[in-house]
Amino acid sequence: MNNITENYHKIKEEIPKDVKLIVISKTKTESDILEVYNCGHRFFGESKVQELTPKAEKLPKDIEWHLVGHLQRNKVKYIAPFISMIHSVDSFKLLKEVNKRAGNNDRIINCLLQMHIAEESTKFGMTSEELNELLSRPEFSSLKNINVCGLMGMATFTDDKNQVKKEFKSLYNTFLSTKEKFFSTKPDFKELSMGMTDDYQVGIEEGSTMVRIGTAIFGKREQ
Numbered sequence: 094m095n096n097i098t099e100n101y102h103k104i105k106e107e108i109p110k111d112v113k114l115i116v117i118s119k120t121k122t123e124s125d126i127l128e129v130y131n132c133g134h135r136f137f138g139e140s141k142v143q144e145l146t147p148k149a150e151k152l153p154k155d156i157e158w159h160l161v162g163h164l165q166r167n168k169v170k171y172i173a174p175f176i177s178m179i180h181s182v183d184s185f186k187l188l189k190e191v192n193k194r195a196g197n198n199d200r201i202i203n204c205l206l207q208m209h210i211a212e213e214s215t216k217f218g219m220t221s222e223e224l225n226e227l228l229s230r231p232e233f234s235s236l237k238n239i240n241v242c243g244l245m246g247m248a249t250f251t252d253d254k255n256q257v258k259k260e261f262k263s264l265y266n267t268f269l270s271t272k273e274k275f276f277s278t279k280p281d282f283k284e285l286s287m288g289m290t291d292d293y294q295v296g297i298e299e300g301s302t303m304v305r306i307g308t309a310i311f312g313k314r315e316q
């Protein structure tokens with residue numbers, strides 16, 4: 094049984110037009126991805142460089158690829174030639190490496206800064222203090238090959254919708270204050286990547302502009 098097309102259209106209908114759907118295709122085959130591609134969709138996300146790179150090579154070139162998982166500095170060079178947006182930048186060192194590799198490819202790479210909003214200590218991301226520190230660095234404005242477009246965050250994995258709501262609200266407030274403090278003259282800082290299969294409705298209610306959805310489209314992952 095294969096409901097990918099049906100699931101995709103259902104999610105598409107549910108999401109407001111001004112919220113961008115990133116279809117998360119990790120562990121899924123090229124033919125699964127092509128099924129969504131053939132519905133007209135062009136925005137896909139993966140969480141691992143070693144999985145993304147071979148898929149991007151084989152699949153149509155007009156796909157806009159997003160990296161949403163934790164990124165190690167030594168892997169940036171593999172995605173720098175083609176990546177459309179990196180959602181998971183969580184340190185100045187990583188941002189500098191992305192800038193360098195983007196420059197080597199004559200590109201400007203769109204980045205989101207990942208914030209730690211969940212209760213679990215295992216999730217990646219920065220605190221508000223770390224974010225402020227990063228953006229206050231004098232070297233930040235010298236990075237010409239990155240374009241910081243907004244923030245990303247993952248809520249606690251819980252059935253408690255109020256907890257998730259609270260975390261997303263707090264991320265939205267950080268987004269607004271960061272925009273005001275550091276990006277008031279930069280209209281590109283406008284994205285808030287917030288919401289996955291279990292919490293995208295809450296994410297949208299709380300101001301998300303990008304949702305990252307895998308399971309609700311492809312079904313449960315084996316791994």
Ligand SMILES: *Cc1c(COP(=O)(O)O)cnc(C)c1O
Pocket residue numbers: 117119140161162289290291305306307308309
């Ligand atoms: C896997 C993943 C998603 C998608 O999760 P689903 O629950 O399958 O929708 C979104 N964001 C990140 C960072 C992920 O790793």
